[in-house]
Amino acid sequence: FRSLASSAMLGIHRTTLHRILAEAAADAEVVTGAHVVRVHPGLRPRVTVVEDGEERERVADLVVGADGIDSLVRAAVRTDLPTDYSGSTCWRGVVARRPDSPAGAMQWFGAGSEAGLVPIDGDRVYWFVAARARMGRTTRDEHAAAVDAVRGFEEIVRTHVATDPETPVLRHDMRYLPTGLRTFVAPGVALLGDAAHAMLPTTGQGAASALEDAATLGVLAARDDVDDLLAEYDRLRRPRTQRLQQLSHRLYRSGLEVRNPVLAAARNGVFHLAPTLLAEIAADWMLRWSPPRR
Secondary structure (H helix, E strand, C coil): CCEECCCCCCCCCCHHHHHHHHHHCCCCCCCCCCCCECCCCCCCEEEEEECCEEEEEEEECCCECCCCCCCCCCHHCCCCCCCCCEEEEEEEEEEECCCCCCCCCCEEEEECCEEEEECCCEEEEEEEEEEEEECCCCCCHHHHHHHHHHCCHHHHHHHHHHHHCCCCCCEEEECCCCCCCCCCEEEEEEEEHHHHCCCCCCCHHHHHHHHHHHHHHHHHHCCCCCCHHHHHHHHHHHHHHHHHHHHHHHHHHHHHCCHHHHHHHHHHHHHHHHHHHHHHHHHHHHHHCCCEEE
């Protein structure tokens, strides 16, 4: 096994982030409990929703599909793009910080498996464990399954994963969009986050890219011409996110797809030889981003 550390990454719990965003949008009208069933692109896009058991149609100036990898809104842009399964599953948990917890993010690579520890707010540590598995496979005790998956890892990993988690351990199969969309937009419609560019979590940039998308749309929303807004959004966001998609696939092939212990040892040896500076340069490229000017 080989560990890599980075001081360039700061972690925040998703619940904390949700609270910050909700507080910032306190004055916005938010409708909950409405299920979108159809989106009709156009100069005045229409959205068919089911509310209180009744189907209603709403007309909008702009429809933003931020509805995840299984996006219904994506069908308004492209209908023939199924998701794919990577061949690996991932467990995630949050525990209280321990005396041996790392000061920065750390990641370990095994044969067909990976693990990582990331300090986050609230004096806590987020951990993840990924391993090869059949799609859809589950167990009664996912925490025990995660502990079993890190039996061969260093003690610092095993102790963090074995600690009682703050909330139940999550398990999700690692899926992605296999090919890049030719466009993230349709008349009156924009795709955001995983709906547009669902990538493997190997770069840790899935949620971060969605926030970049949202910040870009927030700036461009000041434009009066929706067609101009959408064209600029697509121009700004598609190249960067699709490069990150490609990078996430390459990292997956050099990580979790390497199941032969001899090949894994050779790969880890290369990692040992790579200067820390190279890792910092790569991280800087991923993390360095600024929204467009207003």
